[in-house]
Amino acid sequence: MDQLRYPIGKFKYDQTSGSREITEWMSDIDRLPDRLENAVLGLSEDQVKTRYREGGWTVKQVVHHLADSHMNAIVRVKLLLTEENPEIKAYDEKSWSELRDNDLPIEVSLNIIRGVHKRWVRVLEFVSKEDWDKTLRHPENGEMSLKLLTAHYAWHGNHHLAHITTLKERKNW
Template sequence: MKSIEKPNSVDPELYFSPFLSIAKGVDLIESLIISKNEVIDLVDALDNSMSDHRYEEGKWTIKQVLKHICDSERVHSYRALRFSKNDKTDLPGYDENEYAKLDNTDNLSLEQIKDEFIAVRNSTIQLFMSLNPESFDYLGKGNKQELTPRIIGWKISGHSSHHCKIIKEKYLQLKHDA
């Protein structure tokens, strides 16, 4: 399979451009595996008693952040699939905070969320491995922004790394200081 390199140019003003810059690796599949392992290692290092911790009033719990990674990846993978088929439908955005309100994390363990993440990420990897290489740069529109499957894939990888960093810096550091 031909390497799926990072996009050559992405408008730095787009909200997700930092996700692309922190995504590790030189090939998308490699990057998705690296960031998958990063999430797994983080969850494995967490104490269950911390899973409902919020670093500040009104912020999501650690479990909600992890569930958000899963939900977001599903939405973006779907967009990548549609765009890879040259679908020109303008796909709507979604409200991550509304999703978090109904995420059912109160009834889920860290282990269940980790298992869900692994299943979602493995599905994402399979999706990108199965795409026609010519389709990685087909343009589509999602949430009023032009995107390609290539951009979306790298965005997915960097997004989970971004949230791992937030958990480590904000949630775990505060827990240490308490």
């Protein structure tokens, strides 16, 4: 069950990570829109309504969640870069996943993800070495640096992408 929930493993962060890891995380963020689109390409409406595991989200909910989450991510990054240790707001992912916009076609969220990721990577490309250590305060996770946020969101995209790709493998789609 844990393998279905965390197909790439739980998030791990090494505080000694440097420029090589940052480049890898930025690449993961940059490539996610194409990889996600390829993963859902050709799936039928019944297939996108399939849960990746019992009690988990449907493929459609995963895609919409990624749009919601990564819209929040770029706002958090911009707040972190333009304010002194800002406190951000958490949000209830489960409740967001149940709102009516989640019945829209996945293409709507794929377009959001493509645009958000393009802008997000552009911002990250011009971050100074010092700014990677700037922080924000998350109400549940405490103080988080830009480096930690970037690592987490790179993992987050790959994590949910793996929910879809491993489901496809199991179902032989």
